[in-house]
Amino acid sequence: MVKVQLTSRSPLLKSHLREANERLLLNMIRQNADLSRADIVRITGFSASSVTYIIKRMIKAGLVCETPSNRPARVGRQPLTLRLKPEALIAAGVEILGTGARVITADLHGNFLAQRFVPWELDHIVFLVRVRDAIRALTSNLGGRNLLGVGVSLPGSIDRANGRVIAAENLGWFDVDAGGILSQGSSVSFYYGNDAHLGALAERWFCEPGTRPLENFVYVILRQGLGTGVMVDGSLLRGATGEASEFGHTTLFADGRRCLCGSVGCWEEYASQRALERLFAEKAGLSNGSAEADAEQIIRLAREGDRRALSVLEEVAGYLGMGFANINAALNPEAIVVGDYLASAWDLMKDWVWDTLRSRAPQRQVRLLRIFPSRHGADSTLLGTVALVLSTFFNPSAESRPAA
Numbered sequence: 001m002v003k004v005q006l007t008s009r010s011p012l013l014k015s016h017l018r019e020a021n022e023r024l025l026l027n028m029i030r031q032n033a034d035l036s037r038a039d040i041v042r043i044t045g046f047s048a049s050s051v052t053y054i055i056k057r058m059i060k061a062g063l064v065c066e067t068p069s070n071r072p073a074r075v076g077r078q079p080l081t082l083r084l085k086p087e088a089l090i091a092a093g094v095e096i097l098g099t100g101a102r103v104i105t106a107d108l109h110g111n112f113l114a115q116r117f118v119p120w121e122l123d124h125i126v127f128l129v130r131v132r133d134a135i136r137a138l139t140s141n142l143g144g145r146n147l148l149g150v151g152v153s154l155p156g157s158i159d160r161a162n163g164r165v166i167a168a169e170n171l172g173w174f175d176v177d178a179g180g181i182l183s184q185g186s187s188v189s190f191y192y193g194n195d196a197h198l199g200a201l202a203e204r205w206f207c208e209p210g211t212r213p214l215e216n217f218v219y220v221i222l223r224q225g226l227g228t229g230v231m232v233d234g235s236l237l238r239g240a241t242g243e244a245s246e247f248g249h250t251t252l253f254a255d256g257r258r259c260l261c262g263s264v265g266c267w268e269e270y271a272s273q274r275a276l277e278r279l280f281a282e283k284a285g286l287s288n289g290s291a292e293a294d295a296e297q298i299i300r301l302a303r304e305g306d307r308r309a310l311s312v313l314e315e316v317a318g319y320l321g322m323g324f325a326n327i328n329a330a331l332n333p334e335a336i337v338v339g340d341y342l343a344s345a346w347d348l349m350k351d352w353v354w355d356t357l358r359s360r361a362p363q364r365q366v367r368l369l370r371i372f373p374s375r376h377g378a379d380s381t382l383l384g385t386v387a388l389v390l391s392t393f394f395n396p397s398a399e400s401r402p403a404a
């Protein structure tokens with residue numbers, strides 16, 4: 001039942017099996033709100049004495065506790081239910097943005113315990129060293145609690161195995177050894193992911209309590225660029241080199257705008273936050289591309305009835321609908337989850353988006369498709385870094401784990 005990855009020459013170590021069994025039970029306790037020792041014996045087929053031994057070890061280590069169950073006692077004693085102690089295991093998370101870096105520590109439920117912001121520096125080495133200092137400051141004294149690892153969200157095309165940024169056009173980073181600088185001198189494991197992929201992971205891992213996690217969906221991140229994280233049958237779509245699902249760089253117009261990636265007519269040139277701000281400036285006759293207002297201001301103006309702001313949102317909504325039709329045709333998802341400016345303006349833009357989508361996609365699919373804002377707001381990617389660390393710890397054999 002428990003898979004332990006050993007090479008043919010590795011000795012079958014008892015410690016490997018014990019650790020695998022402990023994680024199996026921890027994951028069962030995490031996923032079930034009311035689980036007793038007897039339930040674990042019944043589900044796993046382990047002997048009662050083995051389960052008692054493992055549970056006692058975990059209680060002694062401060063990972064789990066037993067409290068009276070809500071279930072009625074059948075005979076004799078009130079049954080006990082096992083619960084994880086949420087702060088017993090800590091994950092750290094880092095999100096690299098165009099304005100700086102957010103660094104946090106979080107418990108098992110994704111509650112942020114501490115956070116810092118590191119302002120942007122043009123010199124990427126100076127910047128990344130300051131981020132490393134912030135990680136160390138937040139994780140140096142955890143009061144005896146276990147730090148499972150550090151999850152890092154990196155923009156653009158990355159090598160997940162070592163955190164190297166291959167190309168992040170919006171930051172001007174090319175071949176930057178971000179992972180090497182951030183993890184230098186650390187004994188903790190670092191895990192790396194693309195911001196849009198991590199947003200998708202957060203949606204699945206930290207879903208609404210009591211609801212079924214989405215299996216097939218696309219998370220859309222709309223900032224300086226436009227990124228998509230695709231979950232297929234519960235696993236992140238990565239592709240041959242880990243760069244799959246770059247829908248932001250699929251072509252919308254053959255003779256369209258020049259994109260930072262080198263192509264022309266890319267979707268992100270028409271629907272990202274940067275595109276929204278540029279279109280708003282262009283409608284005022286500012287042809288040099290300088291932003292006259294940011295997305296937040298444009299959305300506020302639209303709510304006040306400003307005709308230019310409303311017409312720009314309508315135009316961008318049409319481009320979003322075209323892109324969503326392409327996503328729908330390629331992947332047939334059950335949901336598209338939107339973040340960033342589109343999440344905060346979804347009530348204003350959704351009818352225009354749906355009008356375009358309905359005119360371009362099969363009605364039988366559109367009827368089943370849901371589009372809604374992320375429940376995590378601006379914290380989606382950071383929660384994804386926490387989910388990356390936790391999913392590796394609780395379910396190391398899952399496909400959604402980071403590269404070994």
Ligand SMILES: [Zn+2]
Nearest residue numbers: 249259261266
């Ligand atoms: Zn492009």
